[in-house]
Structure formats: structure tokens, C-alpha cells
Amino acid sequence: MKLYNTMSRSKEEFVPIKENTVMMYNCGPTVYNYFHIGNARNFIIFDTLRRYLKYRGYQVKFVQNFTDIDDKMINRANEEGITIKELADKFIAEYFEDADKLGVMHADVHPKATENIGPIIKLVKTLQSKGYAYDIDGDVYFDTIAYKDYGKLTKHNAEELESGARVDLDERKKNPADFALWKAKKPGEPFWKSPWGEGRPGWHIECSAMAMQYLGETIDIHSGGMDLQFPHHENEIAQSEAATGKPFANYWLHNGFINVDNRKMSKSLGNFFTVKDIIRKYDYEVLRFFILSAHYRSPINFSDALLESTKSGLDRLYECLLNLNHIVVYSEVSDSLEEEKAIIETIRETEISFVKHMDDDLNTADGISDLFNLVKQINLSDIKSKETAKLALAQFRKLGDVLGILHKEIQVEIPSEIEKIAKERDDARKNKDFKRSDELRDLLNEKGYLVEDSKEGYKIKIKL
RNA sequence: GGCGCCAUCGCCAAGUGGUAAGGCAAAGGUCUGCAAAAUCUUUACUCCCCGGUUCAAAUCCGGGUGGCGCCUCCA
Numbered sequence: 211m212k213l214y215n216t217m218s219r220s221k222e223e224f225v226p227i228k229e230n231t232v233m234m235y236n237c238g239p240t241v242y243n244y245f246h247i248g249n250a251r252n253f254i255i256f257d258t259l260r261r262y263l264k265y266r267g268y269q270v271k272f273v274q275n276f277t278d279i280d281d282k283m284i285n286r287a288n289e290e291g292i293t294i295k296e297l298a299d300k301f302i303a304e305y306f307e308d309a310d311k312l313g314v315m316h317a318d319v320h321p322k323a324t325e326n327i328g329p330i331i332k333l334v335k336t337l338q339s340k341g342y343a344y345d346i347d348g349d350v351y352f353d354t355i356a357y358k359d360y361g362k363l364t365k366h367n368a369e370e371l372e373s374g375a376r377v378d379l380d381e382r383k384k385n386p387a388d389f390a391l392w393k394a395k396k397p398g399e400p401f402w403k404s405p406w407g408e409g410r411p412g413w414h415i416e417c418s419a420m421a422m423q424y425l426g427e428t429i430d431i432h433s434g435g436m437d438l439q440f441p442h443h444e445n446e447i448a449q450s451e452a453a454t455g456k457p458f459a460n461y462w463l464h465n466g467f468i469n470v471d472n473r474k475m476s477k478s479l480g481n482f483f484t485v486k487d488i489i490r491k492y493d494y495e496v497l498r499f500f501i502l503s504a505h506y507r508s509p510i511n512f513s514d515a516l517l518e519s520t521k522s523g524l525d526r527l528y529e530c531l532l533n534l535n536h537i538v539v540y541s542e543v544s545d546s547l548e549e550e551k552a553i554i555e556t557i558r559e560t561e562i563s564f565v566k567h568m569d570d571d572l573n574t575a576d577g578i579s580d581l582f583n584l585v586k587q588i589n590l591s592d593i594k595s596k597e598t599a600k601l602a603l604a605q606f607r608k609l610g611d612v613l614g615i616l617h618k619e620i621q622v623e624i625p626s627e628i629e630k631i632a633k634e635r636d637d638a639r640k641n642k643d644f645k646r647s648d649e650l651r652d653l654l655n656e657k658g659y660l661v662e663d664s665k666e667g668y669k670i671k672i673k674l
Numbered sequence: 675g676g677c678g679c680c681a682u683c684g685c686c687a688a689g690u691g692g693u694a695a696g697g698c699a700a701a702g703g704u705c706u707g708c709a710a711a712a713u714c715u716u717u718a719c720u721c722c723c724c725g726g727u728u729c730a731a732a733u734c735c736g737g738g739u740g741g742c743g744c745c746u747c748c749a
Contacts, residue, residue, distance in 0.1 A: 219678090237749080245749090252749045282747065365677055366745070413747090435749025440677085465749070466679090472741075477748055503697075504687065509680080509742070516686065519698035523686095526697080529712075567688090575688055579696035586696095589713065644707055662711055669712090 211266065211569040213431075214507060216439060216462040217363055221571055224461065226430045232263050232270045233425040235459070237417055237434035237442065238320070240277040241301035242286040244484040247497065247512065248435065248468045248475050250312060254498055255465045255506040255572075256433050257314040258614060262568050265612045273424045274317040276302055279324050280413055284399055294400055298322070308485045311494040313614035319424045323416040327402045330411045330419040333453055334391045334404075342452040346382045348394025348407040352445065354387040357452045363462060364440040389445050391415050414445040418458070422450065432459035436466055466509045475512070483512070496521045499615055502574040523582075525674075527616060530585040531606055532671045535620050537599035546597045553591040554598060557605050560584045564609050574613060581609060624670050628654065632661050632670050639663075 212221040226232045236256045239245050245253075253274075263270050277283075278298035287297045306316070323330070334350055337343040342356050354360045354368035361367050371387040380386075390412035395401040401408040421429055427450075434443065443462060450458035467474050470481045488497055491514075500520040504510045546554060560580050567576035584605070593599050610616025635650035654661050660671045 239749080240747090248749045250749085255749095280747090364744075367676085370676070371745075436679095437744065437748065440744060441746095467743075467749070469742080474743070474748095478746090482748090507679090508687090511686085516698090519686065522699090523697045533712085573688075575697095576695075579688070582696055639707075642707070648708085660711070663706060663709090664712075665705070671711095 211262075212571050213461055213463060214571050215460075216464050222461070226268065227428065227460065230268055232268045232431065233429040234260060234270060234272045234431040234433065235417070235421040235425060235429055236272070236274045236317075236432075237438055238274040238276055238317075239301075239305060240280060240282055241298045241305060242282045243301060244304055244486050245308060246475070246482045246484045247488060247501075248482065250308070250485050250497065251468055251501050251506075251510075252433075252435050252465050253309060253314045254312060254501050254614070256463070258502065258574060258612070259431075259433075259463070259572055260315070261612050261614060262572065266565075271425060272315075272317045273319045273321065273421065275417060275420050276305070276320055276322045277413070277416065278302075278322045279400065279410055288398075295324075298324075308494075311489075312485070312498050313495070313617065321420045321424060323411060323420075326416065326420050326423060327411065329423045330415050331392075331402075331404050333415060333419045333422070333449065334411075336453045337391065337449060340452065342449075343391055344384065345392075345406045348392075348409055349382075349390055350392035350406055351383055351388040352391050352449060352452075353384060354389075354448065355385050357448050359451065360387070360448050361444060363444050363447055366440060366444065389414060389441065391449070414442055415449060417442075418446045418450040418453075421446075421458070422454075427454045427458075428456050429459050431461045431463060433463040433465070436464045439464055465506045469509050469511045470513070472511060488517070492517050492521060495615055495618070496524055498613075499524045499578075502613055502615070503578055505575055506572060524615070527581060527585060527606070527610075528618065528620070528674050530588055531603060531616065531620050532674075534588070534593070534599045534603045534606075536669050536671070537593055538596050538603065538621075539624075541594060541596050541599065543595040544597060546595045546601075550591070550593060550595060550598045553587060553593060554601060556584065556587045556591075557602050560605060561609065564612075568612070577609070577613065581606065618674055620672065620674070624659070624672075628657060628659055628670060631657075632659075632668060635661065636668050 211224050213224045214220070215222045234256070236252070239249055260270050260272050276298065279294060283294050283297060287294045290297065334343060337352065338345065338350065342353050343350050344353055368385055368387045392404060392406055393409050393412055394406070395408040395410070399410065401410055421432065432443070447458050469475060473479060473481065475482045485497065496517055500517055501510070503520060560583070564577050564580045567573045567580065588602055593602065606616055631650055631654055635647045635654070638647035638650060651661055658673045660673055662669045662671065
């Protein structure tokens with residue numbers, strides 16, 4: 211498959227280091243709050259990549275960290291009057307709750323910065339011994355001038371960064387672009403013992419240390435949100451490659467942002483939504499489907515109207531699954547019929563097209579259009595046999611699973627009580643007692659079932 | 675100032691050299707006691723503008739206009 215590599219600014223054929231194995235590291239959340247839909251986009255996109263790589267036969271080792279020590283954690287814990295550990299535990303639990311419902315699988319390892327202080331210190335020591343880091347008053351900085359490749363991911367230049375004038379000016383630093391690997395303890399802050407005194411790790415170093423610790427010195431894919439390109443990933447590359455002399459990651463992948471009113475959703479603009487905000491009104495699955503309906507690198511706008519239309523589209527897919535299920539349960543024809551050959555072929559071809567699309571830099575939008583095209587063909591084809599319906603159903607489930615959607619249980623035994631009411635309603639209809647039949651339809655509705663009349667008779671469907 | 679992205683139907687969104695996918699909405703049909711359901715059909719001679727390259731461009735090149743992002747905690 212092809213993946214867009216930020217490092218080369220082009221799509222490249224994906225070739226893992228070890229055949230059939232993929233090592234992925236996704237920069238995870240700082241656990242000081244519920245995560246917002248922008249975070250959700252990142253988790254969902256790279257979860258989908260992971261699922262797709264598995265589907266393509268790779269063994270994927272996926273690591274996603276929890277940043278559980280930094281300024282935001284310290285400030286928030288102080289505000290709440292709880293310990294940093296308590297804060298982290300709470301929002302890690304919240305992370306898993308939302309992630310699970312969004313269909314985001316757990317990583318193979320979810321390392322925490324605070325549990326990897328040893329490897330972090332070791333890495334900083336290595337950098338210092340190689341002359342890429344210097345310490346002042348208990349702080350340790352990375353020397354961006356000493357590392358000549360600094361800025362290669364985002365085409366920044368260490369000397370020129372000063373002209374941006376937005377870099378934190380610290381007179382003690384040799385160069386304004388130099389960044390902290392280790393921060394000396396301040397009063398009231400948590401700390402660990404280190405060769406430079408008591409302190410805590412800088413932000414960037416944890417990802418380098420943990421990626422190496424759990425995946426190796428060179429990994430296949432390193433991913434994160436667009437804004438992590440600079441400085442976070444740039445700094446990770448500098449630290450890691452200066453320390454090991456090897457490439458840190460072969461493919462750098464970045465997802466685009468979610469905008470609100472065409473402006474970036476951000477904390478400073480105050481226009482951000484947490485996942486918890488959204489699911490008061492929409493299913494988690496609608497949110498996931500929405501995010502996958504655009505290419506992962508494009509910015510997407512977010513609004514209620516967009517989610518509404520996304521929901522309608524998802525309903526169309528489920529409607530087709532329900533119709534297929536109805537055939538599986540009620541059809542009297544078991545084996546596929548001769549005249550179903552064409553649709554069986556279409557079902558098969560859907561997967562081929564889906565793979566072609568997903569192979570092209572994870573084009574989920576096109577992958578989804580394959581599902582809709584199949585729906586259209588199925589609706590046109592009048593499937594009669596259980597076998598063909600099962601085939602179609604299985605295809606939707608399989609491809610839906612790659613996208614992390616269409617998991618809802620639709621194969622449900624219709625309880626005899628419900629069957630009875632439906633039958634009664636049908637009898638009432640036949641007797642033109644429409645008042646009674648509408649009452650019974652409402653009753654079924656209350657119990658979670660829909661009844662639809664068609665030429666072949668009535669159909670009972672579970673409400674999703 | 676440095677680096678980068680985007681502009682395709684009312685809305686969303688694919689397509690990066692071979693003659694405009696898909697979804698939502700809308701309109702019209704089918705079905706129906708009604709339909710709130712379901713389903714079908716239709717809906718961009720055209721891809722922000724102006725040049726150029728080419729047998730051929732939404733797709734490549736140059737210029738313009740408009741919008742956005744990173745360089746600052748942020749996915």
C-alpha cells in the first residue's frame with residue numbers, strides 16, 4: 211500500500227522493516243481532561259490504519275502513550291486539589307471508556323511517562339555523553355546546533371528559528387531552538403532523582419524513550435496530529451537519531467484537524483467539543499463514520515448538520531443489513547439462485563475495489579463509497595436466497611470491521627410476543643381496522659421494533 | 675518573515691493526464707389505508723479566475739484571487 215510520508219512530502223510504497231510485521235507508535239493524549247473530537251480523529255484514523263494493516267495480513271505492534279506528567283497535568287491537579295496520579299487515573303479510565311465505544315482498539319502497550327523515567331534518564335545521559343545535550347542548574351537542554359539534521363521533517367533551521375520570535379527566550383540556552391530534555395524541580399512539583407538533581411522529564415523525550423523501549427530504535431510508522439510535526443516530532447527525531455545514529459521512524463504520518471466554522475478547533479479559541487459533548491445527541495458510531503468519511507489528511511469541518519447527514523448515510527447502510535437479515539431469517543430459498551450470480555460477483559468485486567482504495571493512502575472516503583455502491587446494487591437485485599444474503603452480510607461485516615463500523619447486532623431472534631403483535635396488527639389491517647393496527651404499530655415501536663408493509667407482506671425490524 | 679495545505683453540484687466529499695465516484699438534501703415515481711418507513715429515477719458538457727504545455731487537464735506548469743494551518747500548550 212501507499213502511505214503519505216511527511217518526511218518526503220509524498221506518497222511512498224509502504225515496506226516494513228521486518229516482513230509481515232509493522233511497528234507503530236501513535237502520540238497519545240495528555241490525560242488531564244476528557245478527550246475532544248480532534249483527539250478522537252487521531253485515535254480513529256490510526257486505529258483504522260492498524261485494522262487495515264491487520265486485514266492485509268501484517269502483524270501489527272501498536273504502542274500509544276499516555277502523557278501523565280507535564281505542566282498541564284500539574285496545573286490541573288492543583289486546581290482540582292488532587293494528586294497527579296489521581297488525575298491521570300481518572301482520565302485514563304475515561305479515555306478507555308470513550309475509545310472503546312468509538313471502536314478504537316486498545317494498543318498492545320499504553321506506556322506512561324511516569325513509569326518510564328529510567329529509560330528517559332538513560333536516553334538523556336546518552337545524548338549528553340555524545341555532546342548533543344548540556345545541563346544548566348539542573349535543567350538539561352538538547353543542543354539543536356550540534357545536531358546538524360535538526361529541522362529535517364518540517365524544513366526548519368535551528369539558527370533561523372529565532373526570527374520567528376515566538377520561541378521561548380531563555381538566556382541560558384545556547385540557541386533559542388534548544389528544548390528541555392529534563393527540567394529541574396520547582397517547588398510543589400513532582401520529581402524524580404536524576405544525575406542532574408531532582409526533576410522531571412521534558413515533553414518530547416518521553417515519546418522517544420518509550421518508542422525505543424517498546425518497539426526498537428527504528429520503527430515503521432510514527433503518527434500524530436498535524437500540529438505535532440513541529441516542534442514535537444521534529445524534536446523526537448533530533449533526540450532519537452542523535453542518540454542512536456539510526457532513523458527513528460521510516461514513515462511519519464499526520465492527520466488533519468477538525469475545524470469548527472472553518473477555524474481550527476482549539477483550546478485557546480474555546481470552540482472545542484469533547485466526545486462526551488457529542489454523544490449526548492449522536493451515537494459514537496456516527497462520530498466514527500463522520501471522521502472516516504473524509505480523507506485523513508484533509509481538514510474537516512464539524513457541525514450538527516454534518517453529523518445529521520452522516521447519521522442518515524449510516525442508517526442507509528444499516529437498513530440494507532436489516533433487509534439482508536430479513537432474507538436470511540425468513541426466506542424459504544436456501545441456496546443461491548442462478549440469477550443471483552451477478553450480485554454475487556458484485557459482492558466479491560466490492561472487496562477488490564475497497565482494497566484498491568484503502569491501499570491508496572488509506573482512502574476511507576472511497577472505501578465507504580464502495581459500501582454504498584454495494585447497497586445500491588443489492589437494493590436493485592432482489593436477492594431471494596439465504597446463502598446470497600449471508601454472503602452480502604458477511605462482506606459488509608468484514609469491510610465494516612476494517613473501518614470499525616457496522617458492529618451493531620442485527621441478527622436478533624424476534625420474540626414470539628412481538629411476532630404475535632405484528633400478526634395481530636396485520637389482521638387488523640386486513641379487516642380495515644386501521645385505528646387498532648396503528649395502535650399496535652405504536653406498541654411495537656415502544657418495544658423497539660418497526661414494522662413495514664411491503665408487497666411480500668409485513669416485515670419486522672429491530673430498531674437500531 | 676520561514677514552512678505548508680486547500681478551492682469540485684444547495685451541503686459534505688472522492689478523483690492528480692484520458693473525458694466528473696459516493697453520501698445528505700431536493701424533485702418526481704413505486705409501494706401503502708395512511709406512511710412517519712422502504713425503494714427507484716433525476717439532479718455538475720463542468721471542477722475559483724487568467725494564461726501555458728499536451729492529441730487530451732479538475733488533474734501538469736506560470737500568474738492571480740480567496741480560505742486555512744504550523745512556527746506558542748493544543749490531535
